[in-house]
Amino acid sequence: MGGGYIAQQIVNGLILGSMYALVAIGFSMIYGIIRLINFAHGDVVMIGAFVTLALMQVAGLPFVLVAAGALAAGAVVGVLIERGAFRPMRGAPQVTGFIASLAVSIMLQNLGILLLTAQPRNFTFPAALQKVINAGPVSFRVIDLVIMLSALGLMVLVMLLVKRTRLGMAMRATAENLDVARLMGININRTILAAFAMGSALAGIAGLMWGGKFGQIDPLLGYVPGLKSFVAAVIGGVGSIPGAILGGYILGLAEVLFVGLLPPIYSAYRDAFVFGTLIVILLIMPNGLLGSDKGERA
Amino acid sequence: MLKKGLLLLTLLAFALAFVSPAAAGEPIKLGALYNLTGGMSSIDAPALNGAKLQAKLINQAGGLLGGRQLEVIGIDTKTDQKAAATGAKKALAMGVVAGLGYGDTTFVMAAAPLFQKKGVPFVTSGATHPMLPKWVGDYMFMVPFGDDDQSFAIADFTVKKLGAKNIAVWTDNSMDFTKALSKFYKQRIKELGGKIVLEDFFMMGDKDFSAQIARLKNTKPKPDAVFISAIPNEAGLSVKQIREAGLKLPIVSGDGFDTELVTTVPGPKLANDIYFSTHTYREDNRPEVVAFVKAYEKEYGHPPENAFAALGFDAVGLIADAIKRAGSTDGKALRDALAATRGYKAVTGEISYTRPSGVPLKGVSIISVHNGKYKVEEVWMPK
Numbered sequence: 133m134g135g136g137y138i139a140q141q142i143v144n145g146l147i148l149g150s151m152y153a154l155v156a157i158g159f160s161m162i163y164g165i166i167r168l169i170n171f172a173h174g175d176v177v178m179i180g181a182f183v184t185l186a187l188m189q190v191a192g193l194p195f196v197l198v199a200a201g202a203l204a205a206g207a208v209v210g211v212l213i214e215r216g217a218f219r220p221m222r223g224a225p226q227v228t229g230f231i232a233s234l235a236v237s238i239m240l241q242n243l244g245i246l247l248l249t250a251q252p253r254n255f256t257f258p259a260a261l262q263k264v265i266n267a268g269p270v271s272f273r274v275i276d277l278v279i280m281l282s283a284l285g286l287m288v289l290v291m292l293l294v295k296r297t298r299l300g301m302a303m304r305a306t307a308e309n310l311d312v313a314r315l316m317g318i319n320i321n322r323t324i325l326a327a328f329a330m331g332s333a334l335a336g337i338a339g340l341m342w343g344g345k346f347g348q349i350d351p352l353l354g355y356v357p358g359l360k361s362f363v364a365a366v367i368g369g370v371g372s373i374p375g376a377i378l379g380g381y382i383l384g385l386a387e388v389l390f391v392g393l394l395p396p397i398y399s400a401y402r403d404a405f406v407f408g409t410l411i412v413i414l415l416i417m418p419n420g421l422l423g424s425d426k427g428e429r430a
Numbered sequence: 431m432l433k434k435g436l437l438l439l440t441l442l443a444f445a446l447a448f449v450s451p452a453a454a455g456e457p458i459k460l461g462a463l464y465n466l467t468g469g470m471s472s473i474d475a476p477a478l479n480g481a482k483l484q485a486k487l488i489n490q491a492g493g494l495l496g497g498r499q500l501e502v503i504g505i506d507t508k509t510d511q512k513a514a515a516t517g518a519k520k521a522l523a524m525g526v527v528a529g530l531g532y533g534d535t536t537f538v539m540a541a542a543p544l545f546q547k548k549g550v551p552f553v554t555s556g557a558t559h560p561m562l563p564k565w566v567g568d569y570m571f572m573v574p575f576g577d578d579d580q581s582f583a584i585a586d587f588t589v590k591k592l593g594a595k596n597i598a599v600w601t602d603n604s605m606d607f608t609k610a611l612s613k614f615y616k617q618r619i620k621e622l623g624g625k626i627v628l629e630d631f632f633m634m635g636d637k638d639f640s641a642q643i644a645r646l647k648n649t650k651p652k653p654d655a656v657f658i659s660a661i662p663n664e665a666g667l668s669v670k671q672i673r674e675a676g677l678k679l680p681i682v683s684g685d686g687f688d689t690e691l692v693t694t695v696p697g698p699k700l701a702n703d704i705y706f707s708t709h710t711y712r713e714d715n716r717p718e719v720v721a722f723v724k725a726y727e728k729e730y731g732h733p734p735e736n737a738f739a740a741l742g743f744d745a746v747g748l749i750a751d752a753i754k755r756a757g758s759t760d761g762k763a764l765r766d767a768l769a770a771t772r773g774y775k776a777v778t779g780e781i782s783y784t785r786p787s788g789v790p791l792k793g794v795s796i797i798s799v800h801n802g803k804y805k806v807e808e809v810w811m812p813k
Contacts, residue, residue, distance in 0.1 A: 137648050144640035242467050250471035251735055252663060254694035264674060273674065346637050347670050347695045350663075352469060356635060391641035399642060400603035400631035 136269025141392035142385065147276040149384025150283040151345065154338040155361035156368070156376035157283075157290060158331035164371035165307050165327040167226055171233040172213055174358020175240040176332045180206050180339025181349040182248065185255055195258060199340060206336020207329040214328040219321070237358065244351025252350040255343040279341045286334060287377050293330075294373070303327055307371070363406065367413055369423020378421055382409075457501040458494055458759055460485070460749060461521025462742075463531035463541050468509025469634075472662065473533040476735040477555045478504050480742030481530060483729050484750070494753050502746060507537065514540035522548050527759040530745040533738045535559040535606045542566045549761040551752075551768055555745035556738045558685070559610055563788025569761075571768050573745045574709060574778065575812070576789040577607065580684045581614030583794040583810035584657070584707040588682050589622040591807070592705070594654035598628040598646055600668070601659045605634060608659040611684045615657055627653050634661060639668050643675045655680040662686055662736065666695025673700035680705060688712060688737045688797070698802030705807070709737045709778040710795040713806050722777045737778065744776035 159173045183205040187198045217236050221228050261275040294300040302323045305313040314320050342357060343349045361376075364383045368375025383406060390398070390405040398405070413421070462481050464474035485500040493499045505521060507513040514532075518541035521529055529545045532538045533556030545552035546567040553571045554562065560576030588594050597619055602608035616626055628649045630642045646656060656679060658668050665687045672681065673696055680703045687706035711719055722743055726734045734740060751774055753759060756767035774781045781790045796807040 134648070137644060140644045140647075141641060144638075144644065148638050148640070245467055245471055250467075250475060252472060252666075252691055254666065254691060256697060262674075264676070271675065346667055348663075348666050348691060350472065356637065388638070388641045392644060396628065396630040396642075396645065398631075400601075400633045402636075402641075403633070 134269075137392075139268075140270050141388055143270050143272055144392070145385035145388035146381065147272060147280065147345075147384070148388055149381035150276075150280040151338070151341060151380075152357070152360045152364045152383050153377040153380025154279065154283045154286065154341060155335060155357045156364035156380045157287060157373055158334035158338070159358075159361045160365040160368070160371055160373055160376035161290065161327055161331040161334075163365065164373070165303055166218070166222070166229075166310075166324055167371075168218060168229045169226075169233065169362065169370075170331075171230070171358055171362070172217075172236040172240060173233075173331070173335055173361065174354035174356070175237050175244075176206050176209050176213075176335035176354070177339040177342060177357045178244060178349070178351060178354035179209050179240070180336030181255070181343040181353060182244070182339075182351075183336065184340040184343055185253065185349065189256070199337065202336045202340040203333045204336075206339070207333040209336070210328040210330075210332020211325055213332070214325055218328075219324075237354070241352055241354070248351055250351060252348050255347050255349050257344040257347075261344060275341075275344050279345065282337070282341070283377065283380075286337075287373060290330070290334075290373055299323070299326055363410055365420075367410060367420055369420030372420070372422045372424070375420055375422035382421075455496070455498045457499040458753065459501045459503055459524060459526045460746065461518075461524065461526035461529045461531075462502050462504045463507055463514060463517045463521065463529060463537075464504065465509040465514075465532070465537065466504070466506040470509045470534060470537070473556065473736070473738050474531075476739035477531075477533055477742030477745075478502075479730055480726070480734070480739040480744075481555070481746045483726060484743045484746035486729070487725060488746075488750050494750055495757070495759070500746070500750060507541075511537060511540040515544065517541065518544040522550060526550065527753070527761070528553065528749050528764060530555055530742075530749065532557050533741070535562060538562060538570075539565065542570050545569060549765075551749070551761065551765045553745045553749055553768070555741040557607075559606060560787060560789050568769070568788075569765050570788065571748070571783070572789055573741050573748060573776065573781065574685075574790075575792040575794055576787070577610045577684070578614045579789070579792070579810075579812045580707040580794050581611050582618045582812070583796060584682050584684060584705065585615050585618035585622065585624075586810065587705060587707070587796050587807070588655055588657070588680075589619065589624050592655055592680055592682075594624065594680065596625050596627040596651050596653050598630070598649060598653035598656040599626055599659070600630050600632065600642065600656060602634050602661065602664060603631045605661065608634075608661065608686065611686075612657070612659040615659070615684075627651055632660075632664070634663065636664065637667060639671045640675075643672055643677065646672070647675065647677060653679060655682055658683045658687075660686045662689035662691055665689055666691030666693075669704060670696035670700060673702070678703065682706065685709060685737060690736075693799060693802040693804070701799050701802045704799040705796060707794045707796055707810070709741065710793045710809055711737050711740045711778045712795065712797055713804050714795070718775055718777045740777040744778050744781070747776060748774055748781060 180202045187201045302318045364379035368379030464478045485502045505517040507517040529552040535557040538557040542552040546569045551569045558577045563570045601612040683706040685708040688708040693701040752767035756763040772782045779792045794810045
């Protein structure tokens with residue numbers, strides 16, 4: 133087990149972590165605004181992946197348009213989910229929204245199976261993105277680099293938006309106290325819809341990345357990113373966007389290093405170790421690493 | 431003119447609707463239990479398509495037992511073992527003469543014992559655990575070969591044809607099927623004097639194999655081949671990532687690799703030096719296979735998704751053949767006729783139930799993949 137081996141495993145972990153972080157940003161955003169644990173978030177990733185497949189392989193559009201399409205598709209689905217499933221339940225206890233999101237998730241998955249069949253499909257990215265880069269003992273692909281950079285770029289963008297724009301201010305006010313924000317003349321419905329659109333657009337683009345990295349997509353692919361981004365968000369502190377990124381990286385690194393450094397017989401139990409880590413972190417820091425302790429809603 | 435034509439058509443439709451059942455007698459019902467939704471649906475849905483196609487062809491050719499129609503009742507058990515048991519009860523309550531279904535042992539074990547109890551034969555189209563007939567009883571039949579046969583076949587090939595001595599084994603630790611496959615493979619490799627230099631594991635649904643690949647790269651002595659015991663979902667993913675990491679060693683596997691994903695996910699450049707044992711069907715040009723592929727394409731508009739489609743087709747064919755020979759749909763007579771099957775020409779190879787284990791004596795194809803092209807290397811016969 134030389135230094136090269138460990139370096140490669142760390143790079144592997146960072147790449148996987150970027151992927152989780154990308155999904156977790158949107159998840160955390162939605163939670164931050166309306167305290168909704170949105171389990172359908174992972175399925176928006178799936179929709180983003182299929183839209184990418186349709187635009188790139190079937191329609192043959194250039195890559196920039198494909199990426200724009202994945203973003204738009206995510207946003208549209210997010211808005212539809214909010215209008216259809218969550219707005220009618222606003223004001224209901226938190227657990228109601230949680231269960232509604234599970235229902236939406238199962239519906240989207242099985243709708244996908246009915247419309248697209250459960251057969252996994254292959255997903256080929258442009259060759260330029262598939263190229264392997266060798267840096268000493270470590271190797272990775274261009275797509276991995278793109279994923280890492282876009283996760284960081286999107287984080288900065290979302291933070292700027294939340295901190296610097298009027299919409300962001302409205303979002304923060306809504307997150308702080310929905311009723312007071314409404315009294316202050318903020319259009320609550322529009323603000324929440326915007327948060328859903330943005331968070332889900334990020335999930336849509338994550339779907340593009342997911343398909344590009346693994347090269348295979350199916351209607352059930354959203355389950356894993358949905359769950360992992362939830363864990364990443366909890367590790368980082370739900371509702372905190374930098375927390376979601378940090379949580380994603382910790383999760384990715386933990387997964388790969390558990391497999392890479394423990395004897396192989398434990399490889400299959402990577403998720404057990406990961407969730408174990410989650411419990412340890414929550415025992416020490418109940419609000420996650422970067423979460424605030426302001427309670428449910430001020 | 432148009433009105434007259436419509437009237438005629440309606441009359442014709444009525445005539446058909448009323449006449450054909452009267453002439454044919456009661457339909458013969460088969461209960462087809464499959465997971466059409468959930469995680470197993472990519473394996474099970476094509477199998478039900480195959481089963482329905484076979485029934486349709488038999489009915490077009492005049493049905494069974496003097497013109498009775500064969501009716502395949504598909505029941506979705508949602509990749510849930512409890513639903514499998516409920517589905518079995520539902521099928522039995524409808525008065526099916528035989529059950530068929532599933533591409534995985536776990537679900538057969540949830541449903542088949544209920545058929546056994548009622549004295550109704552159950553034929554699994556795709557579950558391959560060699561102990562199944564022992565576990566369930568004498569009303570249990572398998573269309574595919576056993577996992578021991580397919581593992582022995584590819585192990586023989588790995589050592590004798592590929593000349594590999596040091597072998598790495600990756601196992602999906604979440605399924606009975608993949609664990610059994612690895613167990614039999616390792617057993618045969620050791621018998622043949624090979625050495626297992628690395629054993630690594632993953633779980634169904636894992637997408638990222640980077641950690642296992644880094645370890646494979648760093649294994650000493652260097653493995654000459656890696657055996658990957660996986661189902662179709664992980665087959666293409668693992669090949670793609672291993673090749674992308676620059677590892678060129680031969681990749682070997684069982685029928686879990688019998689999927690287009692093995693070539694389409696990595697692409698033709700990376701889909702190289704892969705060998706797997708599977709049902710004698712892919713790239714085969716026996717008349718049964720050619721006719722099946724043609725009929726499937728005509729019915730569903732695309733070629734069969736995988737071997738499970740052919741296995742579902744064979745399951746109904748096998749039952750229909752037994753009904754013909756038994757001359758009745760009585761459970762006991764049908765069971766005896768099934769057990770007496772010798773040399774039934776199935777799409778996935780000839781089926782004879784001559785072994786005490788109850789597992790059919792069937793050939794196993796060894797398929798190679800070079801630059802994204804499949805080729806049959808040899809057909810292995812069990813002894």
